Amino acid sequence: MTVRDIFTIIDIYNDKMNASTAALELASRRKAHVTGLALALEPIAPGFLASPVPAEYLVEAITNAENSAKDAAAAFTAEAAKFGVDAEARTATVYSGGTPAIVRQAQLSDLIVVGQDDPEHGEPMRAAIIETLLFESGVPVLIVPSAWNKPITSEKVMIAWDGSSTAARAVHAALPALRVATSIEIVMVAGSKKWSGEPGADVAAYLARHDHKVTVTTLPRSASEVSTVLLNHASESGATMLVMGGYGHNRFRQFVLGGVTRDMLEKMTIPTLMTH
Structure with a gap:
């Protein structure tokens, strides 16, 4: 199978966007399309809290997350232009248990590229998202190490x-x-x-x-x-x-x-x- 359609999860808190940049560089060599998805995730309240989290806090947190996702999507679009790659940037707000929506966006691609879960630049639910994509998408998943800063090569x-x-x-x-x-x-x-x-x-x-x-x-x-x-x-x-x-x-x-x-x-x- 020829890789013509790549799906990548855009990093929100890592400005270097190692995995997405690697996906774009790979697409430039393969003449492939890249879809980048930036996620705004509902904050998870600690289990030890004795009272419910105020609704106004949740609304503000989700709004901030959505703004961060939009900024990351814009950065991805700018990076795609540098590589001359046909790309589409999407954003999605994911609430508790919403990983199936991510799978649906990824499953009609030839390859998924996602960054390793990095404790120093923690992306919300990254480990769970990798696991879900690996086991439920039916698409090969290429995981890029958090410290990786070179083009991906299969030499x-x-x-x-x-x-x-x-x-x-x-x-x-x-x-x-x-x-x-x-x-x-x-x-x-x-x-x-x-x-x-x-x-x-x-x-x-x-x-x-x-x-x-x-x-x-x-x-x-x-x-x-x-x-x-x-x-x-x-x-x-x-x-x-x-x-x-x-x-x-x-x-x-x-x-x-x-x-x-x-x-x-x-x-x-x-x-x-x-x-x-």
Whole structure:
């Protein structure tokens, strides 16, 4: 599939807008359209408050949030003009439980680009929005690290492989990026699962049929978490993009992130393409 339509969440409190800028730069190379969504979110009252939050406070807070979203959307539009990209900036006011409205705006796109949850520049509900987009949109999600300030490139791609259908969907989603890759490494962590046959041979053969040359690496499982093993290898190998499945468990109709997925979202150091 060719990427022609990119959806991105515009940062409100991070003036650098790392993820949205990366989405625009990527779109300029792919000749793609970008839709940017700036969110005004209803303030969440602390659970320990003994009395209801005054209505006038909520009205003022929502108005301020909507003004901030409009300012961010305007900044996104100006940035799109610099890149010469066909782009549309939208704003939306989201009340408690309103994430399905975000999914509806994102699901008819080829790729979602969103910034990592950053404690230093906290975007309201960012972690919950990433989780919702990953599990409910049906669209590949490219998460950009909060400190990332370079163009996104798939020159050296590292694929975290465990043989699951979720990992296979991530490989399918990554095919457009792999077309321009000069290095593709399939990486597995020893002891993370039992293999039938030669580990990684199946996905290597699949990619070879798409005219990709790949290498297969099995990393030793130390005392470190799987996520730490993967990220250390990504850093040592000079990978510019990580591809992996996003895992979760369906509990009471809400997804709970799997351990490796949660750790990667918190600790990632390179752009990471995930699907569920």
